[in-house]
Amino acid sequence: MEMGRLKARWRCFNRSFNVEAKAASRSVVLHWLTWIFPLMLFILISANFSAGTLLELPVAAVDNDNSILSKRLIRDLDAGSHAQVSQYSEGLERALSDLRSANIYALLYIPHNFEADVLAGRQPSPVLYYNALFYGAGLYSTQDFPGLTAEISQEYTAIISTAIGKPLPALATVNLSYESLFNASGNFIYYQLFAATIHILQLFVVTCTIYVLSRRKMLLAARPFSLALMGKLAPYTISYTILLMVQLAALVIYSGASVNGNPLFMLAIGFFYIMAAQSIGLLLFTFTKDIITAYTLIGLLVGVAMTYSGIAVPELSMPLIAQIIANIEPLTHALYALFDVFLRGVPASSLISVCALLLVYPIVTAFLVRKRLPKRLHGEDIK
Template sequence: MAIADRRRGTPQRNFARFIHAFNTEARMAARSWTVHWLGWIWPLILFVVISGIYQAGTLQDMPVAVVDQDHSTLSRQYVRQLDAGSHASLVTAEGGLSEALDGLQQGDQYGLIYLPHDFEADALAGRQPSAAFYYNSLFYAAGFYSTLDASGLTAGLQQSMRPQLAAGMGLSMPGLASISVAFESLYNASGNYIYYQQFAAVVHLLQLFVIVATIHVLAREAPELRASSPHILRAKALGVRLVGKLAPYTLLFSTLLMIEVFFLVWLNGAVIKGSVLWMLAITAFYVAASQAVGLVLFIFTANRFSAYSLVGMLIGIAQTYSGVLIPALAMPLPAQLISHIEPLTHALSGLFDQFLRDAPGTSGLYACLKLSLYPLIAYVIAKQRLRKRLDFSPA
């Protein structure tokens, strides 16, 4: 009878231990300026900076050098209309082609337009005029984006000159079949920074603060820091107390990301296509997975400074292999395996499904299930090694 009573009392005792650990850590966090800086001050400052960088929504006014050897009415019209476009901002290279090439090589301009002699004469004579547009692809998308207005402008000028050429030759314009091609960009993922890259950057940076905060919180339990911090993890029921100790930060960072998403929607005109509740669930599991990474780092390093030194490497790997910088399907198999190991990959996939694609709830559930594996694995490791790490290793 006594054994049955103890078993019935175990859930109540574990819940009380969880609440005690949660309340104790929440009071500590409220009094810690380090937690305030890591938990919301620095993340919001970086969010404001990133929002300023991506405010235009896409790359605009890329500096492009112009070498006009023709100086004709048509060449000046071409330069003027291209400069009026949104992507390129044209700068005349007074020193000619050599000066423009030097500027392109040094990164002063992202592109170079060269209009040769007889540009207008060839066009009016019915010959094929040529204009060269070089761009520096070493600057990732910037050089390519500077060329986006050129092809449409060239096609428009050619279309406008056809009646003029036909009239000069005494010919009538032949009737052409009307062919209509409609281009529809699904989700506008690569071209719009607000909808894609800014959102991905905010989610990615959150992982940095979560991992660093987790290591800092766990280090306070080490023997040399124990006098200045309530020692939660030495009592019975380590797993329950560990979850209670980390739970305030799970709530803090999940709330922070949802606030940043709200500002993203409100200030930049973004639209959430799917379910906000599933986004919140994925965010909570993503924060828990990031805490699990911080926990494992703390356990398997000699001190917190060694753990901090590895955070930057892990964050860089996460960004590289998450599919934001490099398409995941284009990676070789080892890189795809690394991508699947990173929690950021699954978090971004699930959040984008809800943010941009109006995916069904099963997509959010699948993302949450994958992210739940990280805290489960970390929990098993912590049960075996965390107390040894706290007892025999410096903070």
């Protein structure tokens, strides 16, 4: 008797899976959502990060000194790999206006008497601003400046010492010892590109889930309903997991990155992460009045995920309420776990705990939508 029930449930799941897989293979929209558009976007983003970092970012220079030293500073900054410097003869206000509108990402301001102050042993203040709203581009455009100013300072210290006829006092020697897990400021492939790949995938998973549910009213006739629903979503769980593995493999093969942990751990985490993301799509579909509202709220989801997942702002620097929001978002846990596998080896016990945590999302979602979802599928906007 019990075996007969299990076989009947398996037939329901399998029938729903096969019907959905065949329908998806014939749908142009689903092809775009499940692999064409995600891969195109991945290739475009990878092209931006192909050198491992951003190069030749537009930087303005306002030179109020016009001395040999100020021209050298501008020339050497332009010769670096990160900045492409253009001199602004229009003045500081025009440069600041372009900085605010993101026509440039940084602004080098050299004050009057810059060279004279340097030679006199005073401390002039050339300033390099960058637009923090464009964190990656703005910050990276300034990467060559600290080393350049240190080099000039060392050179002119020797010139001043010779001029006054005695050596300047030596500074105290400080030894700094540190060990970093990864160098996020040195290589985009190991941080921003990896994180963006996982983050963007969630957008497509949620969108696809809402689209599939909005066009599957026949789901109501299936029994048991819960297994039929799982069968409908399972083809996309598998396809998006494969897509994530293909993208991560491309990072390793074409971008020179390396996976330090067990790649099978990434497969397991990715599978449970896709299910958690599908749960968010299921919640948006179930608790909105129409499909347009559900699609609109995806934008809010993307903003929350980007802000609180630790990609843009470190979690430890957030206030308590923001940390709570960060830990509600499944992307946060998936990112941390995948970073651990990607950048260093982790034990299987750590993998099990993360997968169990991500599994909580579909379980809780099933409890929340069990009564509301059938009613939602009766809506007039469902085909």
